[in-house]
Amino acid sequence: MRRNRQSDWSRRMVRENTLTVDDLIWPVFVMGGRGASEPVVSMPGVMRHSVDRLAEAVREAQALGIPAIALFPQIDPALKNISGTEATNPDNLVCQAIKAIKDAVPDIGVLCDVALDPFTDHGHDGVLQDDRILNDETVEILCGQALVQAEAGCDIIAPSDMMDGRIGAIRRALDAAGRQDIQIMAYAAKYASAFYGPFRDAVGSAKTLGKASKSTYQMDPANTDEALREVVLDIAEGADMVMVKPGMPYLDIVQRVKSSFAVPTFAYQVSGEYAMLKGAIQNGWLDNDRIVLESLMAFKRAGADGVLTYFAVEAAKLLNR
Ligand SMILES: NCC(=O)CCC(=O)O
Numbered sequence: 001m002r003r004n005r006q007s008d009w010s011r012r013m014v015r016e017n018t019l020t021v022d023d024l025i026w027p028v029f030v031m032g033g034r035g036a037s038e039p040v041v042s043m044p045g046v047m048r049h050s051v052d053r054l055a056e057a058v059r060e061a062q063a064l065g066i067p068a069i070a071l072f073p074q075i076d077p078a079l080k081n082i083s084g085t086e087a088t089n090p091d092n093l094v095c096q097a098i099k100a101i102k103d104a105v106p107d108i109g110v111l112c113d114v115a116l117d118p119f120t121d122h123g124h125d126g127v128l129q130d131d132r133i134l135n136d137e138t139v140e141i142l143c144g145q146a147l148v149q150a151e152a153g154c155d156i157i158a159p160s161d162m163m164d165g166r167i168g169a170i171r172r173a174l175d176a177a178g179r180q181d182i183q184i185m186a187y188a189a190k191y192a193s194a195f196y197g198p199f200r201d202a203v204g205s206a207k208t209l210g211k212a213s214k215s216t217y218q219m220d221p222a223n224t225d226e227a228l229r230e231v232v233l234d235i236a237e238g239a240d241m242v243m244v245k246p247g248m249p250y251l252d253i254v255q256r257v258k259s260s261f262a263v264p265t266f267a268y269q270v271s272g273e274y275a276m277l278k279g280a281i282q283n284g285w286l287d288n289d290r291i292v293l294e295s296l297m298a299f300k301r302a303g304a305d306g307v308l309t310y311f312a313v314e315a316a317k318l319l320n321r
């Protein structure tokens, strides 16, 4: 077996998978204000930017060849309420950011989450009543959220809420509004994971969840078959692309989804995975450049068509070198 490994040219020649800049989607955090940037403490190297600053950062990503960004807002707590109604405000922070990015950098794809968690005062992804998250009432609001984002210029609507039936409802709402062109990437198999901890810090939705549990709508980390059922439903309802989340601890799910359905399949290398690797890197326990590229190549090997990763910009620089 070692004959094929003896030189760089030979290793390249027999390599089975490739990682390129085209595989990267960069999740970015936007906050209110002007000319402002601040670090996300639990995600070393990740910044939150005001809308104007964000447009500059996205321009750099586009210049590096990154095909798309995913936008996540830190909403002013004064604008949050029990039903997350700010999500459907056509002039909310997300819509302002979409417009600014589309003006400044028209040639990059903009993906937006559809879910209420950045907008609710309790931090759940849906409408809360008597410690329960209401499904259909939430889906109705999500349709409104998808529409304002589409009107602002969002290219890919990415429902991350895990309510049942929302892909079909959002597809119908978009079509009825004449937005047949808007793509849908479904967070199809999203697990109730502790790896999201730093993200909740980044968007300021930490520690407010109360008695209701995200496990009543997100998947049990013990389940695999159930992920396939989730994906079947989302494809049938009109998803153009599906996602598995988290990423690295769930590569078995990525592989099963891709081999079962052969649809565009993405994985989200989430905040906790990023924090875990960066923490070890900062301690000198892991080599930054090698770990970034190896962790991303693992997604390709599992069958992912692309990865949402906070490493996108640094990975793109390494890949362009
Ligand atoms: N809907 C987007 C997320 O929840 C992101 C999770 C993470 O990066 O931890």
Ligand SMILES: [Mg+2]
Pocket (backbone or CB within 6 Å): 162, 163, 164, 165, 188, 230, 233, 234
């Ligand atoms: Mg589902």
